[in-house]
Amino acid sequence: MKSELTNGSSITNKVALLLIEGARLPVRKRNTDDWIEGEIVAKRAGENGEQEFYIHYIDYNKRLDEWVLDDQLDVSKIKLPQTKNSRPVSPTAMLTTLNKCNRKRKIEDSNGYSSSHSASSDTDESPIVPPTPIGPPSTGSLNQNQSTYDGLTRIKNVQQIEMGRARMTPWYFSPYPQELCNLPVIYICEFCLKCLKSKQCLLRHTTKCKLYHPPGNEIYRKNNISVFEIDGRKNKSYAQNLCLLAKLFLDHKTLYYDTDPFLFYVMTEYDAHGLHMVGYFSKEKESSEDYNVACILTLPCHQKKGYGRLLIEFSYLLSQVEGKLGSPEKPLSDLGLLSYRSYWSNAVLEALIQYLDSPGENPPSITILELCDRLCMKKEDVISTLQHLNLIHYYKGQYIISLNNDIIDQHRKSMVRRKVRIDEKYLQWQPKDWSKRGKW
DSSP: OOOSOOTTSOOOHHHHTTOOTTOEEEEEOTTSOOEEEEEEEEEEEOTTSOEEEEEEETTSOGGGOEEEEGGGBOGGGOBOOOOTTOOOOOHHHHHHHHHHHHTTEEEEESSSEEEEEOTTHHHHOOOOOOOOOSSSOOSGGGGGGTTTSOGGGGSOOOOOEEETTEEEOOOSOOOOOHHHHTSSOEEEOTTTOOEESSHHHHHHHHHHOOOSSOSSEEEEEETTEEEEEEETTTTHHHHHHHHHHHHTTOSSOOOSSOOTTEEEEEEEEEETTEEEEEEEEEEESSOTTOEEESEEEEOGGGTTSSHHHHHHHHHHHHHHHHTOOBEEOSSOOHHHHHHHHHHHHHHHHHHHHHHHHSSSSSSOOOOHHHHHHHHTBOHHHHHHHHHHTTOEEEETTEEEEOOOHHHHHHHHHHHHHOOOOOOGGGBOOOOOOTTSGGGO
16 A cells, blocks of 8 residues: 555545545546546546546636546645644644554544444543544534525536537536436426436426426517516416526525515527527516526527626616616626626727717816616626726816727727617516505
């Protein structure tokens, strides 16, 4: 048995005891040669009897987490987790301690740790090693927010889903039934979003499913793009299935079953077989902060097509009809922040260029509040966008907005590439006063 820690070698029994939940070490990402610091979240026995480790890469989004084999771990640089009053322990010191302990007790690893005393322990009366409790690990980064976050949800539980003509790999945990999570693929009806366990079950279901579009009211249609408004109370089953599907690709989503206080706006694409979902956003019926979006998602198979921006633009169109200033719930995810920042930048630049082109005083004057009213955006979103674009400056005792020709030309080129936009003339929708309980 090897006693040293070597990179790329097989994991010995002693070293395997160091690979506990919460330990950090360099990990080689699957199908790459990149070594990135990762944290062990869980471990299991693989199909071929090999030990597998679920790794969260430090400073990377959780959608990149994956199961890896022991030959992808650089155990020579392992950092063991620290408890509240403990000092850092080196792997060499830990191995020395394990060697001493092995003289007194024998430790076996079979679905948890069980310990049996040797004959010398009768006189030494060393304490019995308790079995490892089953449940979420209590070490590593999970210690910081364990009271609000269940450790079991850190691990992806669905391998793949098939929806229509697309097969997608989920990014995060979603509380689908356990019997479905054990399958290699979960099949989802693209119209009612019901989950099924096999292709044959899906084919039988399609002969009975009478939906060819999302339930609810179609409030927008232009060319092949439609938007349906779905009440979470009137269409509870569909809304719950939608939330389960969305949780596969949204890390911070916590709503699964209590859908009554929410409205869902599902965007679809039409073809000869029906209206297929490409994305959605939800909003509260009564929002104390006037949020116009609670969750927003474009399905991965329809990303990079401009649907995310269309959903954001549509949410602000609804705010305009309501006569309110809207803003999405914070914090935004990394991809959500990119999408909103792109939309806000284009919207602010488009409004400013229109002010420049309009006849009147030269140079034209505009206030932040006027921009907010024109764009139906909250003041903090407008200010953060101007700062991000580096357009706002302090000059001679007042704030000014400066635009140069390069920014204007770049914006106009980007707008030429946008072939699909929301047209408010095709919106058939009237806001409701949800403060009256009879509307529910």
